[in-house]
Amino acid sequence: MDNSITLQILSFFALILTLAILGLIVTVIVLYFIDINQSTHTIRRNYPVIGRFRYLFEHLGEFFRQYFFAMDREEMPFNRAERSWVYRSAKNIDANIAFGSTRDLSSAGTVMFLNAAFPTLEKDAALPAEVTIGPYCRQPYTTKSLFNISAMSYGALSAPAVRALSAGAKQAGCWLNTGEGGLSPFHLEGGCDLVFQVGTAKYGVRNQEGKLSDDKLRNIANRDQVKMFEVKLSQGAKPGKGGILPAEKVSKEIAEIRGITEGHASISPNGHPDIRSVDELLDLLEHIREITGKPVGFKSVIGDRQWLTDLVNAIKVRGIDRAPDFITIDSCDGGTGAAPQPLMDYVGLPLKESLPWVCDLLTQNGLRERIRVIASGKLITPSKVAWAIACGADFTVSARGFMFALGCIQAMQCHKNTCPTGVTTHDPKLQRGLVPTDKAKRVAHYQQNMTYGVGMLAHACGVAEPRQLKRQHVHIVTQSGMSAPMSQIHPEPVRLIDDAKESTAILDNSMEINNE
Template sequence: MQETPWALSILSVVEMIFIGLILAAVITVIVLYIVDVNQSTHTIRRNYPVIGRFRYLFEHLGEFFRQYFFAMDREEMPFNRAERSWVYRSAKNVDANIGFGSTRDLSPTGTVLFLNSAFPTLEKDAALPSDVTIGPYCRTPYTTSAVFNISGMSYGALSRPAIQALSAGAAKAGCWLNTGEGGLSPYHLEGGCDIVFQIGTAKYGVRNAEGHLSDDRLRDLAAHEQVRMFEIKLSQGAKPGKGGILPGEKVSAEIAQIRGIAEGHASISPNGHPDIRSVDDLLDMIEHIREITGKPVGFKAVLGDKQWLVDLVGAIKQRGIDRAPDFITLDSCDGGTGAAPQPLMDYVGLPLKESLPWVSDLLTQAGLKGRIRLIASGKLVTPSKVAWALACGADFTVSARGFMFALGCIQAMQCHKNTCPTGVTTHDPKLQRGLVPADKATRVAHYQRNMTYGVGLIAHACGVTEPRKLKRDHVHVVMASGLSAPLSELHPEPVTLIDDEEQPRALTGAQSVKDEVNRERNV
């Protein structure tokens, strides 16, 4: 049957419309591709143009469908959606308020609750975090007010643009950046922030040709004004008893040069310091590095066996208070890392909720709490957790994964590979391209400032003027009965066992500290 002219005309119109739609779709995809590749705000879109846009659609739809098909806000691990969402919004400096009611279940045992005061601190009486001095007996003590800082993340475990963004962001926020055990790179210094140099078991960045600690390298590092402190890493929360692991594909020529190792070969650190086999060895090492550099020296450890810390306190009392570590960074068994064996990550070490009050009490009983500053580390990514750590006795807190979220991390769990989709932990130039340091530095600064503000909100609600005045009396913990009990009853504040005159004197200025130490030694 022959088609009529009007039918042919309709078919031609439909065909033309179909072709037009295809052309429009192609042009749209090309335009979106160009826009996505050249924008610097969204890492996923920059690395995965056009396709990456579906992530945001799925995230939006997830708000409506997750209760049927996906995990709820508080169910994911290691960080749930509610925690990540708060960090993302804080980093972007957008409204982080929520409506209707909290999705947090308040009934599980161990739930932390802060006790609000009937007479909260008024805005006119609220204060910023106070200054705290670390290393009063050093030639160059370090004074800072920042309660929240960037924990150790090596150049190698993290990408170049990630380190650049962290450095610039830390400088904007006024907090410190820990180098991690991979040595000091130009990118750590680039932003102008305060630096804590971490000395790992392999002595990367401060080792000689034989792999031993080099005094000359220490002096070179100390010459950088930005390098404020040195941290000896004994152990890390995610892998106690295991050294750093950097796969060979991530060991570039530059990273190999900074660390002092061979290019392209896996960087496997010893599981302990060969030259630190006792508390006396540790104190000797601390004193040696402090004497060479003139700057505060402490150590990082996750607590397991407790007796060695008791022995350490005893050794300090014998040597003198000026020989004590200037700080202790206490990590939690649920800390993070770029790569670790699962048995260690899942089963070894004590959580911060148990170890932090114990270590704080030990130092208080020995009269060392004002001398040895306590830094808490391990999943402290929201204001409630930082406020809890301060109430338990921490002077400072640090976070690694929180700042990774601020950089754009989506918890893809690809840190140990070279395939991180957001460019944070990969050395693939194509994936790194999505992480624009200037943009992410601003987010890092926003996150740190909003964290400080959030901790202040809790402190002021509890009736104190600033975060470091939070105490255990301000915290309750839900028990198995379903009722809460004061944290001060679960972990009673200890009584100092030495006289006040034995406490470290409040000294100001590096020279006065040095003179005071010399007088005590001469006596």
């Protein structure tokens, strides 16, 4: 009896195996005739069926390179050493290493901080100083936060990701930029400070004609969490092109928040139709500041420099009170979910060129204390943030650094709605892996450990807190392999004394009035 049952089971599995083999043979035959008769793909036409493996290997190649073949400092856009530091910091675990640095200290552009003979003692160390943005506004914004969350829209990011960022920013005491996709409930949920970004399509503050709505601006400004407004002229990954959100990501909720049609690709204009000159830019900034009562600035990748010189000259004519409250300088090596490769690879200046130049331009014209500078572009480790502060930035922001804190593995799937970690997908099955309460803690830990790390570098250089870092504290390796002072490569600018005194006096008077 037992032998009979065993034989029946074996016969059943044999039948299943036979059917599977027959199914495989039929599939191969069908694919063979499809491949040999199609005319689109040469490889498949010349090598039917076998040629299909090329696409599989091409897809898997980036993952094998990432985990098996690339050295710790080789990968782009972020190498394994950088990502590992972020992951450890976000998890709040030991970030110490042993046996020496794997960093190449002789390649041109390498940054080195000059340690002081007598470093700052722990008892003399201080937290980052408070900085006020928008002293002429009805509601200026004062914050100590050195490192903040850069612009990422709900839509480009998933709801759980935005929830985690909002809650994490609140725990860390930093701000979160909404990105150009408008203000979502998930941005507000955590209770953090928010910077509302006005993109070229005016999402979230647009009327039926797609133009800026004063009523919607007021509604946004009436929320205490919204501390500032940022007009986005351009972003690092695609200077000269607007935001791109694929149609499959435009859900009913996202469409309602943005004021667009569900299921249609969200493609912003490549520039603001109502800003075609520096005067029109200043007019819009002043208009938004008057409507909202809050600090207003703009974000831009620096390419052509003449327009910023023209902007400074226009501010001199109008008066210092009508200047932008801040400028966010984005780098050409910025990142995003979707961008054309020619723009991502070839357009705009890197932060190492644009940041010192903008800071110097403002200093030379007595505007450095009036206009705050925010630096953005691959600043995901303490050394890069400290370098930006030494260059002259008041604040730094990062998007991809905080994506790593959320669990991003650099799978390069951001624009395909197939993100395996749930950060940039709207697929509920993939979002399930991202638990906002857990990831919020990682976001906060990352920001706090970043601040600690920058402070550690500052103390090694002999200053009490990060914002006291100057160019004299940094050396940069040149083409010869030897380093030179950053203050020699980017000399500290000479102020125009009259303008500097006048602007400082007006600024001090404004601060006293606001304090009263």
